[in-house]
Amino acid sequence: MNIWLHNYLRSQNKQYYEQKDYENLWYNGYKVIQMDKKEYIVNQLKRTFHKKYENYCITRIIHKLDNEYIQFITQQLFKRPDGKFALADLYFPQLNISVEIDEPHHLTQKEADKQRTLDIIKADQEIRKKYTGIEDIILDPIEESRIEIREESSIEEINNEIDIVINKIQLKISAMGDKFVPWKNVYEPASYYIKKGFIEKNDNAKFKTIDEIGKLFNIEKVSMGYKIHGYVPIVNDSEYFWCPHLKLSDDDAIINNAINTISPDGNYVFEYFKKDNDTEVKKVLDDNIKRYVFAQYKDEIGNESKKFIGVYSLDKDKTLKENVRVWKKISNKIELKKYFN
Numbered sequence: 001m002n003i004w005l006h007n008y009l010r011s012q013n014k015q016y017y018e019q020k021d022y023e024n025l026w027y028n029g030y031k032v033i034q035m036d037k038k039e040y041i042v043n044q045l046k047r048t049f050h051k052k053y054e055n056y057c058i059t060r061i062i063h064k065l066d067n068e069y070i071q072f073i074t075q076q077l078f079k080r081p082d083g084k085f086a087l088a089d090l091y092f093p094q095l096n097i098s099v100e101i102d103e104p105h106h107l108t109q110k111e112a113d114k115q116r117t118l119d120i121i122k123a124d125q126e127i128r129k130k131y132t133g134i135e136d137i138i139l140d141p142i143e144e145s146r147i148e149i150r151e152e153s154s155i156e157e158i159n160n161e162i163d164i165v166i167n168k169i170q171l172k173i174s175a176m177g178d179k180f181v182p183w184k185n186v187y188e189p190a191s192y193y194i195k196k197g198f199i200e201k202n203d204n205a206k207f208k209t210i211d212e213i214g215k216l217f218n219i220e221k222v223s224m225g226y227k228i229h230g231y232v233p234i235v236n237d238s239e240y241f242w243c244p245h246l247k248l249s250d251d252d253a254i255i256n257n258a259i260n261t262i263s264p265d266g267n268y269v270f271e272y273f274k275k276d277n278d279t280e281v282k283k284v285l286d287d288n289i290k291r292y293v294f295a296q297y298k299d300e301i302g303n304e305s306k307k308f309i310g311v312y313s314l315d316k317d318k319t320l321k322e323n324v325r326v327w328k329k330i331s332n333k334i335e336l337k338k339y340f341n
Helices: 003-011 037-046 051-064 109-131 154-180 190-196 212-214 224-229 278-281 316-322
Strands: 016-018 024-029 029-034 073-079 083-092 099-100 144-149 198-200 229-234 239-242 260-262 270-273 290-298 304-314 325-331 331-337
Touching: 024 304, 037 051, 051 083, 051 099, 051 154, 073 144, 099 154, 099 260, 144 154, 190 198, 190 212, 212 229, 212 239, 224 229, 270 278, 290 325
Parallel strands: 099 144, 239 290
Antiparallel strands: 016 024, 024 029, 073 083, 083 099, 198 331, 229 239, 260 270, 270 325, 290 304, 304 325
């Protein structure tokens, strides 16, 4: 079973019942849903439910496109040219197209601008506090489409604006030709990256299991002892892959003895131990270790993921100064071919 879920349930004194295979796990009478394309899509659409026009427009776009190979994200974080963060109502990552739905309101322009600024600030603070270091934030210029809905707009007028956006998306796919890469899986298997020869942060690579990550490094099966700690040796004592369970909010359970956090820019991972922290810090000071980090966390729609965020090594100066293990990012890419020679 998912070892982190096992530890969490144990830490919460919950009772669980496990079926014979990983994909069918139950606890407290409820099935733990593993993320496939179906679950991804319905969870993305669920996030628009609180805004009626936004929900109507987005669901109509997705249904009329009727193409399961086009990935979409609702409420995608992106960075504006002024450095502030905002949310796109709908984003198509393969096409770099966003769709904004301007809903009717009775606010004056000044009030609307003020409210939008407050929303951006709120999003900015929340991102920096919790997910900036992990989640992909779109930094490149986005090709934006807008659907403007006025109080007097008829359903025919709204549908016409939606059709214009759909046509734009379809034309972009046609123009891309062979460069359009169909969306196949929420979780690409290790074989996908092995064939490619490398894995990098921009791949937005997420995995369900530690065993699947092990395959990237030609490790067919990871022993249970390593799974429990999420810390697996690859080459002697110099290279490891690490799946730290990140504590991003007060609601996140602390797994084992370590409290793992990440800096807002993703450049540092901090490892603090509830017991014997001084001893644990000293253990690594003389080592020259690379850690390939696959951060485990619960994303904004509640899915447990192990996501590749970079290659890290110990920052000894900061570790000594702060008396906590401080791992500094040194690369966003792992070359995989060397593990299969």
